[in-house]
Amino acid sequence: MATQTIREKQSVHHHQVNRLAQLKAVPKEMAMETEGLHVYYGDKEAIKNISLSFPKNAVTALIGPSGCGKSTYLRSLNRMNDEVENCRIEGSILYKGVDINSPMANVFEVRKQIGMVFQRPNPFAKSIYQNVAYGPTHHGLKNKKRIDEIVEDSLRKAALWDEVKDKLHRSALALSGGQQQRLCIARALAMNPEVLLLDEPASALDPVSTGKIEELIGELKKDYTIIIVTHNMQQAARISDYTAFFYMGKVVEYGETSQIFTNPQNEQTENYISGNFG
Numbered sequence: 001m002a003t004q005t006i007r008e009k010q011s012v013h014h015h016q017v018n019r020l021a022q023l024k025a026v027p028k029e030m031a032m033e034t035e036g037l038h039v040y041y042g043d044k045e046a047i048k049n050i051s052l053s054f055p056k057n058a059v060t061a062l063i064g065p066s067g068c069g070k071s072t073y074l075r076s077l078n079r080m081n082d083e084v085e086n087c088r089i090e091g092s093i094l095y096k097g098v099d100i101n102s103p104m105a106n107v108f109e110v111r112k113q114i115g116m117v118f119q120r121p122n123p124f125a126k127s128i129y130q131n132v133a134y135g136p137t138h139h140g141l142k143n144k145k146r147i148d149e150i151v152e153d154s155l156r157k158a159a160l161w162d163e164v165k166d167k168l169h170r171s172a173l174a175l176s177g178g179q180q181q182r183l184c185i186a187r188a189l190a191m192n193p194e195v196l197l198l199d200e201p202a203s204a205l206d207p208v209s210t211g212k213i214e215e216l217i218g219e220l221k222k223d224y225t226i227i228i229v230t231h232n233m234q235q236a237a238r239i240s241d242y243t244a245f246f247y248m249g250k251v252v253e254y255g256e257t258s259q260i261f262t263n264p265q266n267e268q269t270e271n272y273i274s275g276n277f278g
């Protein structure tokens, strides 16, 4: 067999490097984005002109000091702020090319496709099974076999099935906090969403349960786009692909998580991630 000359090897290497560069240059598909978003509570402007895009099948972390607007921004992404009196939105939030606040968008459909899990686990005072079956049955699904399948599938995806499969008809409130939070994730997954919004989903949990949620997020991004608010810098560094640093209602820095944590361009970001304020 002919051996490769150095020149040939260099050429192959050159070709691979070029290919890698091309691959990296391919624009990522976005699951949703905001353009020039402003959110007001009465006269107070809590979100000031934020334009951000969320790549599909990736985890984007929203970080920043308390009160900088992370939750307000996250809640606006599936119209949770509709429920807040005197909350007003300007700018656009695009999902599948449609502004979710336009008259063409249906709020129930928006919340079905853009699911949300909150800081404190909030299962219904019903059985484990009923918690997961609630959404699909509420939307009109009657086929018992299909509902059973959705319940099992959602609990498996939320890494809870093995722990609860023998007690599906017991109260969800008897589960541990960490299990309840995974149940809330299963409840969101049962609606077959594309995007999952997580508002500090592990902040009320012990380290072992937190580890399970982080591991789960790593699995879920294969099928979903995840946007997570977290106070925990190590957590953001561990689990996210992209990070947006919020400060006083604005995004002052956005980039790949590895870059933001190793080489922040903005002084406020650097101070925050090194623990100097916030």
Ligand SMILES: Nc1ncnc2c1ncn2[C@@H]1O[C@H](COP(=O)(O)OP(=O)(O)OP(=O)(O)O)[C@@H](O)[C@H]1O
Pocket (backbone or CB within 6 Å): 041, 044, 046, 064, 065, 066, 067, 068, 069, 070, 071, 072, 073, 084
């Ligand atoms: N319902 C509301 N009515 C009026 N002001 C509000 C309301 N909710 C939030 N705010 C204000 O909007 C700003 C942003 O709050 P938000 O909760 O979004 O920040 P955050 O970054 O998520 O904070 P934290 O990390 O403490 O949860 C704060 O000044 C807050 O006081």
